[in-house]
Amino acid sequence: MKSRFRQSMGWLHTWAGFAFAWLLFFIFVTGSLGYFENEIDRWMKPEIAIVDDAIDDFEILNSAKQQLTVLASDAEQWYLAYPSKRNPYIKISWLQPANAELGMPKQWHEEYLAPHTGKITPTRETSGGETLYRLHYNLHYVPAVVGYLITSLATLFMLIGLVTGVIIHKKIFIEFFTFRAGKGLRAWLDVHNVFSVLPLPFHLMITYSGLVLLMGISFSPVIDATYGEGKKMHRQFYNESKTENKQQQTINLNTADLSLKAELSHKPVLSLKTVLTDAKARYKNQTVSYLGIIDRNIADNTEQPSFQVWLDGNEGIEFATLLSYRLVDGQIQLEESLGKTHSAAKIYDILEHLHEGLFADTYLRWLYFISGLLGAAMIATSMIIWVKKRQNHPTKFIILIDKLNAAVVVGLPIAIAAYFWSNRLLPLAMSNRAEWELHSLFIVLAACACFCIVRAADKVWKSMLWIAATVYALLPIGNMLTTEHSLLASVQQGDWLMLGFDLSMLCFAGCFALAAVLLKTGQNETELTMKTNVKKNMKGVIKTC
């Protein structure tokens, strides 16, 4: 297109990046937050009692069973989540069948149990960390499929941006350590390079795996043409591709308890208690993370229920292993999954696990989060560079883009803080409370956009940064005022997740304040400003978990 290949790729890099920059910034920020969704959930449900001392697995099972029998007698599936490091609570959930009389669709319910009493802890209705991170592919206010398609398209543009970026930056490795902290545009370009090149493996992996995760929807005509058309055939395709090699064996339940043995002497009886005993005896040193019953089939006794024990994964990047117990022809059958049958499905699994990072421990989780934020910073700096390159002939359009850049780059963090604030400030009894938390996120984002458009162009970034710093700094105080969790109380109770969240908010506030202080109003960027923007986007590392 241009006279030389590199120039064409440069053009493509700029404009492919420009097309979806704001949406991709949104995706990167909300997605990165997903790596800490459990911690965010903890903060957004402050009523839950943390389990900090070891409680016997069977005691937990008894309390859970009591509650489930009362609340979920006709549910198809029961689940019990045991306390883990990142989720130190006891949670029961069940799949309630559709109730035509009350007009309720089939849906999941969940409740948290207090550690020693086994009573239900009422928690506020909230979207939590989970919905926040799901925004990065569902988007909002559009049907899910539309969200997936838009996200896929944006991710494709991201991939093109990455590949063209590598192509145009030929001397990538020689220039690796010779970035210049100079003035002006050159310095911004160097910062953009730092944020793009150094986490490049992460960016390529997350972009490609993101595309692959949504490939069933974005390339559904391929499934139509090769497998079959229609929803039913697609579902069949998914089920078939997910089939796993299973090792099945007929067993006698391993019972350590003599009294249990007496019960079972007549005929094999499957219950959560016997299954748990067996699993613990069989796999002595592994932690049980979930118990479940599926196909409870209270309505029609056609199929035997299957009792599931999930053990914490200790194999590479797998999350957990599943043991299924089922009564087949009067005998107890134990089924253990050995991995996916189809080799291509295994590769899909690897990409999925890498993208989601569920296997990650504290160190890797922080690095995932920081790399995600570096990606967001890469996009933010690219938007700033686009404006800076055209600053000598500013038109109204370019000034507008500059202001909207501030609205998105600083406004999105402000909106997310607003989301957290709404969790504390919205009345507990409000209907659709969870929905309104999300509404407040977007209302504040729109308000930021309006504010930025009205504000003078040379003051807009500074004002936004100060607003962000204030909003984040006040969050722990708001926490302290509206709940009983203050910084001091968290330290005393050993509630590290709550403490970590509060401290991270203060850290972000500090970064925004630093950036605001060192940002010079005026056109020339200096070395110091470079430094602060780097700091702002690096967003500090505090080991709190």
Next chain:
Amino acid sequence: MLILSQILLQLLGFTLLSLSLSRNYSKVIKSTNKRLTKRTSWIIRACGYSLLIIAVFWALNSWGVALGLVYSFATATLTATFTVILLTYTRST
């Protein structure tokens, strides 16, 4: 412990790699008669790469292929970014 050794190995590796470039070398090593020769540059670069390769293989050994690759790439991002920031934004003393 394993993670710490991974970080240290890679930090040293990337530092050596950066030192193999004359611009950084002259910033760190401050004598007027000791300019970076091509030979020294080559040696430093080889040492840097070897340390990084050792780090990767150590990671693969400790954690298995899948997890080991994740750990080494993640640590590489951390240490390389740290090295770059240090070199770029500190004035030569």
Next chain:
Amino acid sequence: MIIQYSFYFMNFTKKHLAAFNISCRVLIALVGGYLFSALSAVLIAQLLPGDEINSIITGLMLSFIIYTVIVLFVFATKTTLRAGVGVFIPCIVMYVFYHYLNGITA
């Protein structure tokens, strides 16, 4: 009427040639690229030996690499015409080949 409109169209594009070219390239890259990669995925799925499910998943996963390469190609060619030909002719070929494989007379 049609002749009048086409003259108007051609004059318009002559005046804004650059914009016209770029718009064409974008359309060829996005729409043509999607067609190209989807058709390639289908053919890969049908031509790979072995498990049907494996081939379909492989085809789908490779489609994104193909899509990216096509987009790069479209913007790297010297003229827009070459870009269009380079994308749509193989599409037609693949489409015909697909029908040949599936026994439907084209």
